[in-house]
Amino acid sequence: MTPRATIHDVAAAAGVSVATVSKAVNGRYGISAATTARVLDVVQQLGYESSLVASSMRSRRTSVIGILVADFEPFSAEILKGVGAALQDSRYDLLAYSGSRQRETNGWERRSLSRLSGTLIDGAIMVTPTVDTASAEIPVVAIDPHTGRADLPTVESDSFGGALQATRYLIELGHRRIGFLAGRPDLRSATLREAGYRQALTDGGIPFNPALVRVGLYKRDTAKAPAASLLSMTDRPTAVFAANDLSAIAIIQVAAELGLEVPGDLSVIGFDDIPEASQMNPALTTIRQPMKKIGATAANMLITLLNGETLPQNHIRLPTGLVRRATTAPPRT
Numbered sequence: 590m591t592p593r594a595t596i597h598d599v600a601a602a603a604g605v606s607v608a609t610v611s612k613a614v615n616g617r618y619g620i621s622a623a624t625t626a627r628v629l630d631v632v633q634q635l636g637y638e639s640s641l642v643a644s645s646m647r648s649r650r651t652s653v654i655g656i657l658v659a660d661f662e663p664f665s666a667e668i669l670k671g672v673g674a675a676l677q678d679s680r681y682d683l684l685a686y687s688g689s690r691q692r693e694t695n696g697w698e699r700r701s702l703s704r705l706s707g708t709l710i711d712g713a714i715m716v717t718p719t720v721d722t723a724s725a726e727i728p729v730v731a732i733d734p735h736t737g738r739a740d741l742p743t744v745e746s747d748s749f750g751g752a753l754q755a756t757r758y759l760i761e762l763g764h765r766r767i768g769f770l771a772g773r774p775d776l777r778s779a780t781l782r783e784a785g786y787r788q789a790l791t792d793g794g795i796p797f798n799p800a801l802v803r804v805g806l807y808k809r810d811t812a813k814a815p816a817a818s819l820l821s822m823t824d825r826p827t828a829v830f831a832a833n834d835l836s837a838i839a840i841i842q843v844a845a846e847l848g849l850e851v852p853g854d855l856s857v858i859g860f861d862d863i864p865e866a867s868q869m870n871p872a873l874t875t876i877r878q879p880m881k882k883i884g885a886t887a888a889n890m891l892i893t894l895l896n897g898e899t900l901p902q903n904h905i906r907l908p909t910g911l912v913r914r915a916t917t918a919p920p921r922t
Contacts, residue, residue, distance in 0.1 A: 594635035596708060603631040611708050612726075654891060655684045655710035656884075657701045658717075662808075663835065663863040664880060665716050668732060671884025672714060679892060684710060702729070712891045714884075715741075717776060728894035730887045735775050742894070744887045744905045746878035748778040748860075751909030752785025752830070755858045755876050758911055759828045760793040763919045764856060768801040768819050768826035770812060770836045779807070782832045782860060801826055805836040812839035820847055820855070827920040828856035834863045834875055841869070841916065852918035862912055871915035878909045 600607045605628060612620050613628035656672050658665040669685055676683055688701045698718040706713065712728040719735050731741045759767050769786045772779030787797050803819050805812030812831070816839050819826065831837035837859030841851050849855050851871060859866060862877035886905055893900055 598635055599628065599631050602635060603628045611706075614708070651709060651711050652680055652682060653684050653710045654681045654888070654895075655686055655701075655705050655713045657698055657705075657713055657715045658685070658687050659697055659719075661685075661687055663865065664833070664861060667863065667880035668716055668884040668887075671881030671886075672888045673884075674881065675885035675888035675892075681711070681892070702727075712895050714887045714891060719775070728891055730891045730894070732883055732887050733776070733778055735777060742890050742900055742903045744883050744890065744907070745778065746880075746883060746907050747909050748781035748878075749785040749788075751860060751876040751878065752782040752832075753789050754785075754909070754911050755830050755860065756786045756789030757793070758874075758913075759830065759856060759858060759917065760789065760795070762828070762856065762917060764826075764828040765795055766798075766801065766824070766826045766828075767795070768803070768829040770803050770805040770816060770819065770829060770831040770840060772805065772807040772832035772836070774804065776807075779832055786830055805831065805839065807833050807835060809835045809839045812836040813843055816840045816843040817847070820844060820849065826855070828858070828917070831857065831859045834859035834861040834866045834873060837873055837875065837916075838865065838869065841873070852916050853921060856917040856920070858917055860909075866912075867914070874914040874917040875912050876909050877912045879907050882907060 596607055596610050600610045603610065605624065609620055609624065610628055613625040614632060654676065656669055673683055684705070686701055686705060688697050698715045702713060706727045710727065714730050714732060716732045717735060718731050729741050731743045733745045734741070734743055756767060767790070769783065771783050774780070790797050801819070803815030805815050812835065816836070819829065820840070820843055829840055831840055837857050840857050844851050844855050844857070851857055857873070859873050859875040860878070861880065862875045866873040866875050886907065890900055
């Protein structure tokens with residue numbers, strides 16, 4: 590069987606770059622009419638019509654939206670559900686894409702956009718991108734970007750307000766020695782959650798104690814060691830606010846290994862409200878961010894851009910809310 594021609598085959602035969610082929614078949618600006626005609630002739634000669642790119646040649650669109658993530662984990666999975674639901678009645682298909690992990694982490698979205706834009710997708714939603722701007726020939730919406738608001742349209746939840754509410758709730762229960770298991774320092778959401786934690790302490794007249802802070806990096810496996818360090822202190826905290834639910838679950842697992850009862854000996858509150866939070870025993874008290882709504886909002890923003898319309902808002906922040914469950918209680922006297 591003869592292998593199907595690729596974009597690289599077309600580029601080689603036409604004597605142009607892959608980027609030029611992409612521009613030619615998608616009707617983008619930046620190349621001459623003669624170059625476009627030469628590329629399209631090669632496309633026809635090599636039988637490139639059978640690919641998705643060829644169908645986009647006729648309509649100048651692929652009718653596919655890409656969602657680009659660094660990893661498939663609970664947060665991005667819930668975002669994906671929201672995007673999928675928003676596109677259900679649209680003419681767009683959804684492509685979920687995670688690039689190779691063999692290279693450096695920072696800049697993954699540039700590589701992904703370079704591979705997909707114009708040839709496979711009409712627009713992209715990037716989840717927690719590492720850059721505040723991305724050069725692309727397609728519309729892009731960013732969810733929870735590392736640096737916060739960017740040149741791109743963005744959607745995020747109120748991380749500061751949610752952390753403030755979580756810590757205030759622990760203070761209202763009577764806790765004064767409250768630990769914090771932080772997220773990834775490179776993410777704006779993690780920075781804002783620590784800021785909310787500190788503000789709640791200040792508002793409650795409780796001095797900030799750096800000895801009660803550890804960094805869990807938002808992952809269960811990386812959160813266990815700092816959680817063990819925090820809970821093994823001679824004067825350990827009576828409550829811990831974790832920057833996300835996976836870190837909170839790690840704390841509860843470590844507490845059980847150390848013989849601590851939750852919430853009797855230790856209250857724990859998380860952030861996200863992933864499905865596992867309500868399913869565990871005891872069920873996790875947490876701050877709910879509307880992950881599916883974030884995804885749906887990003888999808889609707891992207892469709893607006895693809896329709897050639899102007900967004901009423903370039904940056905959207907959605908509210909969070911406290912979900913009281915069984916891992917929090919007043920401290921034992």
